[in-house]
Amino acid sequence: MRFAIDSGKLLYALGVLFAAAALLYFVRDVVFNLSITVKAVLLLLGFILLFVAGVTLERDVLDVVAFALSGVTYVVFVGYVVVRYSPGETGTFLLLAASAGLFVGLGYALRTGIPTPSRRTAVVALGGLLIVSGGLVGADALSGGVTYDVQTSESVTVSVPAAEQTPDRYPYIEAEIGTVAASNPSPFLRALALPSISGCLIGPTEHPQERVYVDTDIQWDEDTIGASTTKSYAVTAELPIAPNRTEPKTYAIEQGIDCGAERAEPTIAIQVGETDTLD
Structure with missing residues (x-):
C-alpha cells in the first residue's frame, strides 16, 4: 500500500506545530521581560491578526493555516489568562463558555459567507494591530519592571x-x-x-x-x-x-x-x- 503525502501540507503542519511551541515558550516569562497584562493582550491581538489574515488570504490551504494559527494562539491566550489571573472556577467556566460561543459563531459566519475584506482594508487593519502592539510593548518597557x-x-x-x-x-x-x-x-x-x-x-x-x-x-x-x-x-x-x-x-x-x-x-x-x- 502506498501512502500519498502532500509535502506542502506536511510543511504547513510542521509550521503550525513550531508556532505553538514558540507561543508556549513566549508565555513562560523567560524572554522579553514583558508584563503579564501586555503578554495577554498581545496574544489576543495575535489571534485577531491571524484570523483577519485567514479571511483575507485566497491561496489554497494558506487560509486554513492562518485559521489554525489563530486558534492555537487563542488557546494559549485562554490558558495564560487562567493560570496567571486565577479567575476561579466560575470565571474559568465563563471564559471557556464564551470562547466556545465565539468559535461557533466565527465558524458559522465563515460557512455562511463572511464578507471578505479588500486587500487594502486588511492591510490597514493589520497595520493598526501592529501599531497597537508596538505601543503596548513600548509602554511596558518604559514603565519599568519589578x-x-x-x-x-x-x-x-x-x-x-x-x-x-x-x-x-x-x-x-x-x-x-x-x-x-x-x-x-x-x-x-x-x-x-x-x-x-x-x-x-x-x-x-x-x-x-x-x-x-x-x-x-x-x-x-x-x-x-x-x-x-x-x-x-x-x-x-x-x-x-x-x-x-x-x-x-x-x-x-x-x-x-x-x-x-x-x-x-x-x-x-x-x-x-x-x-x-x-x-
Whole structure:
C-alpha cells in the first residue's frame, strides 16, 4: 500500500506545530521581560491578526493555516489568562463558555459567507494591530519592571525553648533576620519572583561555614504582583544553638560577604542571588 503525502501540507503542519511551541515558550516569562497584562493582550491581538489574515488570504490551504494559527494562539491566550489571573472556577467556566460561543459563531459566519475584506482594508487593519502592539510593548518597557530590595537586621538573638532542651541534639531555632520588598511601578500586572537568598555561619561558632536555611514567608502560589504595588515579606533563618545552653545567643548579620570571610563574633553571612525565574 502506498501512502500519498502532500509535502506542502506536511510543511504547513510542521509550521503550525513550531508556532505553538514558540507561543508556549513566549508565555513562560523567560524572554522579553514583558508584563503579564501586555503578554495577554498581545496574544489576543495575535489571534485577531491571524484570523483577519485567514479571511483575507485566497491561496489554497494558506487560509486554513492562518485559521489554525489563530486558534492555537487563542488557546494559549485562554490558558495564560487562567493560570496567571486565577479567575476561579466560575470565571474559568465563563471564559471557556464564551470562547466556545465565539468559535461557533466565527465558524458559522465563515460557512455562511463572511464578507471578505479588500486587500487594502486588511492591510490597514493589520497595520493598526501592529501599531497597537508596538505601543503596548513600548509602554511596558518604559514603565519599568519589578525591583527587589533585601534588608537585613544588624543582629538576631535566639534561645532554646524549654521544650527543646534535650542533650542529644542541636535544635534549630527559626528567627526573623530581615525583609525583602518587591515593588512594581508599572500600570500592568507583572510576574513576581523573589531573589534567592542563602546564608552561612562564620566566626567563632560551633559549626563554622555551616549553611543556614533561609526562607521567606511568601505563599507557595503567589507569583504575581499588581500594578503600582509594593509587597514586603519576612526573611527567616533556621539557626543552630546548643540544647544545653541556658543563655540566649546573638548572631551578627552581614549581607554581601561570602562564607570564607572571618569575623570576631558569630555572624550570619547573607548572599542575595538573582530572582528565581518562573517556568
